[in-house]
Amino acid sequence: AQKVTQAQTEISVVEKEDVTLDCVYETRDTTYYLFWYKQPPSGELVFLIRRNSFDEQNEISGRYSWNFQKSTSSFNFTITASQVVDSAVYFCALSEGLNYGGSQGNLIFGKGTKLSVKP
């Protein structure tokens, strides 16, 4: 069965520290998609990144980087030189391919990691 685990419930860091948010997933499908979303205190979920299962290349976008490792079923997210504006709840999500019928891209979310960055 599909599942996303974010073992870190809350993380607190001081500004300028690096922080890594862990995400481990389970899926029976060979084609799947992984996502990270940010939910600031306002509540709206903001899309950060999508990764296809057949593309294990890591990605960097400014202070954000993502490490996808199929061998360990992990898709970790690192924020370098964290800032107060990074404070939010971060969700990892999984969408399986359509091999098992009609999922239509439904996202399975982890329970989220609340990141607090203190000045």
Place this chain on the structure above:
Amino acid sequence: SQTIHQWPATLVQPVGSPLSLECTVEGTSNPNLYWYRQAAGRGLQLLFYSVGIGQISSEVPQNLSASRPQDRQFILSSKKLLLSDSGFYLCAWSLGGAFEQYFGPGTRLTVT
């Protein structure tokens, strides 16, 4: 560019009253549409999704229903609210199953 609207932003309703939440998307055609609920504790639960007008799939049994009367309009309804319906309701759209979903600002519902 595409935008997604939800209203109302907040709602306080008594138990047993009806509910209607509306979501509209601009700037795209034939999107997949989704309703999620986020209860206390932060987990997001998919309630309904739709791949076209009049096509609704339900993920969990409950006293809620959804309708898609127009291509870019998605409505979440209830005839009689329960206390357990309280939560943060999020609407989302995507171009299809392989694509990311974009979320609206959400409706915070409190059932008293």
